[in-house]
Amino acid sequence: SQQGEEDPQALSIQEGENATMNCSYKTSINNLQWYRQNSGRGLVHLILIRSNEREKHSGRLRVTLDTSKKSSSLLITASRAADTASYFCATVPGGTSGSRLTFGEGTQLTVNP
C-alpha cells in the first residue's frame, strides 16, 4: 500500500489564489519530499523537509510537517497557470529501513487563468 496519501485528489483554483495540498503517512519517516509532475512524465523535486523540521519555504512554496499527526501540507501561494500539474508527496522511512521513496497517489492541481 502507498505510504503517502494526498488530499484532495483534485483541486481547481483561479490564478492568484493559494493552493493547499495535504499528505498523510503511516510509519516513521526520515524525511518527506514533494514532487511535481507535468504531463505524466518525469517528476521534479520541489522541497525536502526532515523529520526534525516543522516548516520550510522555497519561493512561493511552503511545506509544513507534523510528525505527531503524521501529516504534511504543501502551500503554493499566488498560483499561476504554469503551476498546473500533479503533486506527489513521498517519504523516506526512518531508522535503517532503507532510503527508497514511497509515493502517494498525487493531487492533480488545475490553475485556471
Place this chain on the structure above:
Amino acid sequence: GAGVSQSPSNKVTEKGKDVELRCDPISGHTALYWYRQSLGQGLEFLIYFQGNSAPDKSGLPSDRFSAERTGGSVSTLTIQRTQQEDSAVYLCASSLERQYYGYTFGSGTRLTVV
C-alpha cells in the same frame, strides 16, 4: 550529463517479446532507482541500487523483471515475455546519497504492450 537520461522515450512491443529500458544517471550519483507509473496512478517502486551494495529488488512484480547496473553508472531494466499489464511509464531516478537528497528523475520510457 546534466540530467538523468532514459531511452527509448517510447516503446511499443508485442505481447511475449522482451524489452530493455536504459537509464543514464547523473555522473557521481551513487543511488539509482526504477519506478513505474500506470496511467493516472502514483509511482510503484521496482528496484534500488546503492553503490556496490546488493540491490533492493523487493519491488519487482515478477521474475520476468530484472535490472542491472554496470560500473556503478548505467542501468538496464529488462522485462521478459511482456504482458499487457506491463504497459506503463517506467521512470528512473538518481540521487547523491541516501536519505537526505531529493531524487532527479528522467523523463521516462512509455511502454505499450500490444
